[in-house]
Amino acid sequence: MRTHLSTCYGLLFNTLPLASPLSRLTMTRSNTSKPKDKIQQLLHSDPYGGWDKCWEKGVTPWDLGQPTPILVHLHQTGTLPKGRSLVPGCGSGHDVVAIASPERFVVGLDVSENAIRQATKLSSSSKSAENFVFLEADFFSWRPTQLFDLIFDYTFFCAIEPEMRSRWASRIRDLLKPDGELITLIFPGREKLGRWKRSICKSLL
Numbered sequence: 001m002r003t004h005l006s007t008c009y010g011l012l013f014n015t016l017p018l019a020s021p022l023s024r025l026t027m028t029r030s031n032t033s034k035p036k037d038k039i040q041q042l043l044h045s046d047p048y049g050g051w052d053k054c055w056e057k058g059v060t061p062w063d064l065g066q067p068t069p070i071l072v073h074l075h076q077t078g079t080l081p082k083g084r085s086l087v088p089g090c091g092s093g094h095d096v097v098a099i100a101s102p103e104r105f106v107v108g109l110d111v112s113e114n115a116i117r118q119a120t121k122l123s124s125s126s127k128s129a130e131n132f133v134f135l136e137a138d139f140f141s142w143r144p145t146q147l148f149d150l151i152f153d154y155t156f157f158c159a160i161e162p163e164m165r166s167r168w169a170s171r172i173r174d175l176l177k178p179d180g181e182l183i184t185l186i187f188p189g190r191e192k193l194g195r196w197k198r199s200i201c202k203s204l205l
């Protein structure tokens with residue numbers, strides 16, 4: 001498995017929603033990040049349906065409203081593996097649609113019914129509709145029948161509880177073909193977060 005751990009700037013820092021060390025850090029420093037507070041509230045009010053509530057209420061500040069620029073670049077430069085791709089925690093599905101092609105079938109997976117509904121609606125007139133599918137399922141229990149050549153994770157890993165990181169790594173390993181590629185944008189781009197980055201690396205190794 002080849003892995004690209006990348007740095008994701010700006011928006012991601014403000015939207016890291018959960019009880020990660022990072023969110024605790026930002027909570028104690030400042031309480032002005034309103035969308036993050038709302039997300040925290042929704043997730044804590046309902047550990048199972050919190051994400052769905054975020055989507056239902058439109059509290060989705062992480063949503064770029066377009067595909068992740070670096071992913072588009074990799075796609076356009078022919079750098080992405082062909083075959084089967086998975087986008088876990090796909091949200092409104094822009095990344096799924098952006099990289100779907102006759103050579104690459106993409107599965108967009110999200111635990112939120114409302115996210116999947118939104119993704120399905122937004123992509124309904126896409127010309128490459130036969131090259132992708134959206135599924136409502138929990139990444140940690142979902143068992144596909146075929147493995148993937150590429151997994152693209154944008155702000156999914158960083159959204160899960162720190163206790164789930166090693167399960168995330170095991171699932172990624174189990175879902176990828178032996179020569180499959182993982183591309184993940186998980187690190188907020190702030191110098192002071194070096195310790196947090198190191199803790200993530202440690203928990204994944």
Ligand SMILES: C[S@@+](CC[C@H](N)C(=O)[O-])C[C@H]1O[C@@H](n2cnc3c(N)ncnc32)[C@H](O)[C@@H]1O
Binds near residue numbers: 062063089090109111
């Ligand atoms: C921070 S959002 C990122 C969404 C999307 N990748 C984007 O960039 O717009 C995290 C997403 O992961 C989804 N999610 C959270 N836990 C999940 C799980 N166990 N299985 C599948 N999706 C999950 C949430 O519903 C949410 O859409």
